[in-house]
Structure formats: C-alpha cells, structure tokens
Amino acid sequence: MASDIISTGLATHPLRGEITVPGDKSISHRVAILGGLASGTTCVRNYLCSADCLNTLRAMQQLGAIVSPTAHGADFSITGTGMRPVAPTADIDCGNSGTGMRLLAGVLSALPFSSRMVGDESLSRRPMRRVITPLNQMGACIRACGREEGCAPLGITGGTLHSIHYILPMASAQVKSAVLLAGLFADGETRVEQPAVTRDHTERLLRHFGVPCEETASHLSVAVRGRAHLKARDIEVPSDFSSAAFWLVAGSIVPWSELTLRGVGLNPTRTALLHVLRRMGAQIQVSNERGECEPMGDITVRYAPQLQGTEILPGEIPNLIDEVPILAVAAAHAQGDTTIRNAAELRVKESDRISTVVHNLQAMGAQVQEHDDGMVITGGVALTGATLDSYTDHRIAMSFLIAGLCAAGKTTLLRCGNIETSYPGFENHLLQLTR
Numbered sequence: 001m002a003s004d005i006i007s008t009g010l011a012t013h014p015l016r017g018e019i020t021v022p023g024d025k026s027i028s029h030r031v032a033i034l035g036g037l038a039s040g041t042t043c044v045r046n047y048l049c050s051a052d053c054l055n056t057l058r059a060m061q062q063l064g065a066i067v068s069p070t071a072h073g074a075d076f077s078i079t080g081t082g083m084r085p086v087a088p089t090a091d092i093d094c095g096n097s098g099t100g101m102r103l104l105a106g107v108l109s110a111l112p113f114s115s116r117m118v119g120d121e122s123l124s125r126r127p128m129r130r131v132i133t134p135l136n137q138m139g140a141c142i143r144a145c146g147r148e149e150g151c152a153p154l155g156i157t158g159g160t161l162h163s164i165h166y167i168l169p170m171a172s173a174q175v176k177s178a179v180l181l182a183g184l185f186a187d188g189e190t191r192v193e194q195p196a197v198t199r200d201h202t203e204r205l206l207r208h209f210g211v212p213c214e215e216t217a218s219h220l221s222v223a224v225r226g227r228a229h230l231k232a233r234d235i236e237v238p239s240d241f242s243s244a245a246f247w248l249v250a251g252s253i254v255p256w257s258e259l260t261l262r263g264v265g266l267n268p269t270r271t272a273l274l275h276v277l278r279r280m281g282a283q284i285q286v287s288n289e290r291g292e293c294e295p296m297g298d299i300t301v302r303y304a305p306q307l308q309g310t311e312i313l314p315g316e317i318p319n320l321i322d323e324v325p326i327l328a329v330a331a332a333h334a335q336g337d338t339t340i341r342n343a344a345e346l347r348v349k350e351s352d353r354i355s356t357v358v359h360n361l362q363a364m365g366a367q368v369q370e371h372d373d374g375m376v377i378t379g380g381v382a383l384t385g386a387t388l389d390s391y392t393d394h395r396i397a398m399s400f401l402i403a404g405l406c407a408a409g410k411t412t413l414l415r416c417g418n419i420e421t422s423y424p425g426f427e428n429h430l431l432q433l434t435r
C-alpha cells in the first residue's frame, strides 16, 4: 500500500537503471471483461494488480467467470461465461474506476436482470450520462441514483438490445467501448463514430478474441455485429505507457539521467506523448519492438538539457489525455510556451486535472495560465518545493513527486494513497532509480 504522504527532494544523482512498470490499466480492464465473456479459458500474463483492475476482475467473477488462482496475481487464467453471465448477488463495486464502471455498464445493459454499480467518492462525482444516453437508446434502463445529477450509483435493468449508429459527442474510448460491448449482444450492426481517434484496445482485443470489428480507414468509425461469440485466447498485457510516461519525463529533466523501460505498450493511440516530447527535444529511443495484439517495446530516455515548449495539436489530445499532468511538468522545464487546449475532458477525470495541475504548478513557482479547456505553461522558471495536495488523484500525485526531483527544497504530496490505482510499486521504483 502506498503511503498517504510522500516527499521528494532535488535529485542529487542522475536517474539510472532499468525498470519494468506494471501492466496497462486500460488493457487489463478489457482483458477481464472480454475473458469473462468468452467461451473457454484465457491465460493472462502481466495483468495490472491495482485496486481498479482487480475490482473489474471481481465484477466478472460476480457475473460467473472463474478466475484461477483465486488470490489475484499478475498471471492467472479466466474461464468465461460464453456470453451468458449470471445475475450478481451483491452490488458491483468499481472503486475509483471510470473505465470499469462505464465498460461494465455496456455489458450489464444487455443482461436479463437488474444490477447496481457503486463507486468511491471521486467516481460518484463523475459523469455517467455519457454512457446512460446511448445504452438507454439501445433498450437498457439505467438510472443514475447518485447525489449529483447523472452520477453513480447506477441501477441497471438490462434486456434485449437493438443496435444503434451512435455519434459520440466527445472523444471517449470508454463511451465508445461501452456501446461496442453492448452491441456484441444486440441484433444487427452497432456503429460508433468518434470526433477524434481514441485508444483502440477494445477493437484490438475483440479481434484477438475472434470477433470482427470493422473500422474505416480514418479509424473514426467502428462497428461490431451482434450475437457475437468470443473465443478464449491467451494474452500478455504490455506495461502501461501512461506509467512509463512519468519516467520519460523524469529521465528527460533530471540532469545526466539515462534509464530504460522494458516491455512498454506502444499502441499508437496511446503514445502521442512520445512524439510531443521528441518535438520538445527529448532523447528517447525505442528498441526491440514486438507484440501481436498490442505492440510493445523497450524505451530508453536520456537527459535532454534544452527542452523547448510546443503546441499540442487537437488530434493529439485524446492520445495523451492521461499524460497531461506529467507533460505539464516537462513543459515547466522547457524554454518558452507549451499550449495545451481542446482538453476540457481533463475537468472530469479523477480530479479536475486542469485546476489541480495549474494550482500545484503555481504553488511551485511556475508560470501557468488556466483556460476553460486547458492551460498555457511558460517554462524555464526554476521550481521550488512545496507541500501539495494530490486531490486523491494518482496521476497528480506521481506527476508532482517527479516535479519535486527538479525543485529546490522538499516537495510533499498529501493524500496520495491512490497511486496504487494505476501504479502499485511506484514508490519503490522512485527509490530504486533515485538511490
């Protein structure tokens, strides 16, 4: 369990060594769901054993999937229900995870029973209307029963669904995936059109499990046919690029660092940060590329003394949305302006990541201007250590612990126990690389 208060200080040594960050969060959620729906047994390697993903695995067990060994480690097998889940006997607890709740909503919508999904305080404030609207259009009956409008707990009465052609109002892989998962059970073709390309793990994994998933050349329109049957097939989850991102930035800004990250997921819908950092002058090499369903490889990063600010393009935003907090830390170390706009979705993540990033960077002395849909950071001002709130948001906690490595004095992060949500072992890696 990560401590709730962690401090870092100005790094007195370069970061050096090799690490393997834990499995990919987005892929792990989907492997649990699809493995739990498939016919047969899927052997899973390198699953992310974080609270979020274990909640999704537990949810699939509540729906009748069998997981072995039962004490969850990163490697296990899951025997699915062959598209015939059973009614859960208790609430499904999604903890802190928007991905878990939204994707499972897609599945539960199609099942002939009532169920209820609950989440922690942060998840109970996040918008669920975005999945409720299309799933109810397909014939489900989902009620948002939370204190705030459109928020969890969700009461779901599922049943026979009909297919839809849904135009996503926002670029969201979670909403796209919820509709596609519901579409697996519906009659006919379910098509989703997205305003920008979002992560495509659901589509890749569906194909891996033997379900055709058609895409236009632009990847903006995706379709599945209903009455689908998933066939179990073993899968290795790559390490999470979003977790590797902290070290890509740390290695770039801590003088004379050189470190290698092994087996990192390199799905092009996730790696926009790599291209942005290179554009800023970072020295990052990818080697040993491999992988079948999901590409992966090793990444080496070396200290880059002269990062330059850059403008993030609108089409890049969905493919680095989770990396914006750590990108903002890199931007504070770059000369000139870094502009991050068209990113209003950041306001409805585990915290309002526009306000929490701006607030914490300003507390460290950085020059940042807040906008409704993003921020402009004017880099090159030396940062000073500060006591900061992580707002119980794992990515805010880790980003500002990295910021502390290049700030004069001590940086202390409060309420950061949630680091385990995506990166169990982060504190150990921090110690290992900074020792």
Ligand code: S3P
Pocket: 025, 026, 027, 099, 171, 172, 173, 174, 175, 177, 199, 321, 322, 345
């Ligand atoms: C995710 C999609 C993104 C991302 C989240 C994981 C997924 O959310 O921010 O951390 O696994 O599909 P949105 O779909 O809300 O953009």
